[in-house]
Amino acid sequence: MVVNDVSAEFHEFFERHHAELARFAHLLTGEAESADDLAADALVALWQRWDRVRSADHRVAYARGVVANMARSRVRSAVRERRRIALFWAPRSDRTEGPDVAAVVDVRQALRRLPDRKRACVVLRHALDLTEKETALALGISVGTVKSQTSKGMAELERILGARAGELVGGGN
Incomplete structure (x- = not known):
C-alpha cells in the first residue's frame, strides 16, 4: 500500500469514528468543550502508530482505549490542578471536614x-x-x-x- 492509500485509509477511519470517540470522551470527562479535542488528540496518536493500529483486529476498540487513557490522564491532571488551586487560595480557618x-x-x-x-x-x-x-x-x-x-x-x-x-x-x- 502506498502512502496515499494509507492516508486515505486513516482519513476514512477518522471520518467514520471521530464523532463516536468525541461522544465517548465527553461521557468520560463530562466536558463537552474539550471532548472533540480529546478525540482529535487520540486520533493524532493513532495516526502516529497507524502501521500498528491498522494491523490490529479491533481498530475501534484500540481507539477507544487510547481515548479512555487520555481522558483518564486529563481528568487526573485537572483534579491535581484544582487541588493545588484550592490549597493555595483556601483560607485556613474556613476548612471543613465534611463533604459538600x-x-x-x-x-x-x-x-x-x-x-x-x-x-x-x-x-x-x-x-x-x-x-x-x-x-x-x-x-x-x-x-x-x-x-x-x-x-x-x-x-x-x-x-x-x-x-x-x-x-x-x-x-x-
Missing part, C-alpha cells in the same frame, strides 16, 4: 464520582451499548472484569441517583 452535598446530582456528576475503570465500563456498556467483549477489548481488560466493574459501577450510581440510575445512564438498558 449538592442539592441536585445529575448523571455526569455521578459518573465523575466513579473510579476511572468503573466509569469507563458503565459508559461503554450502557451509554454506547457495547457488548461485554467489545468493552473488554476497548479497555484491555477481561470480560469478567467488565462484568464486575459494570455491576459495581451501576450499584454506586443507584446509590447516588436512586433506582432510576440504569434508565438515566443508558436510556433504560
Whole structure:
C-alpha cells in the first residue's frame, strides 16, 4: 500500500469514528468543550502508530482505549490542578471536614464520582451499548472484569441517583 492509500485509509477511519470517540470522551470527562479535542488528540496518536493500529483486529476498540487513557490522564491532571488551586487560595480557618452535598446530582456528576475503570465500563456498556467483549477489548481488560466493574459501577450510581440510575445512564438498558 502506498502512502496515499494509507492516508486515505486513516482519513476514512477518522471520518467514520471521530464523532463516536468525541461522544465517548465527553461521557468520560463530562466536558463537552474539550471532548472533540480529546478525540482529535487520540486520533493524532493513532495516526502516529497507524502501521500498528491498522494491523490490529479491533481498530475501534484500540481507539477507544487510547481515548479512555487520555481522558483518564486529563481528568487526573485537572483534579491535581484544582487541588493545588484550592490549597493555595483556601483560607485556613474556613476548612471543613465534611463533604459538600449538592442539592441536585445529575448523571455526569455521578459518573465523575466513579473510579476511572468503573466509569469507563458503565459508559461503554450502557451509554454506547457495547457488548461485554467489545468493552473488554476497548479497555484491555477481561470480560469478567467488565462484568464486575459494570455491576459495581451501576450499584454506586443507584446509590447516588436512586433506582432510576440504569434508565438515566443508558436510556433504560
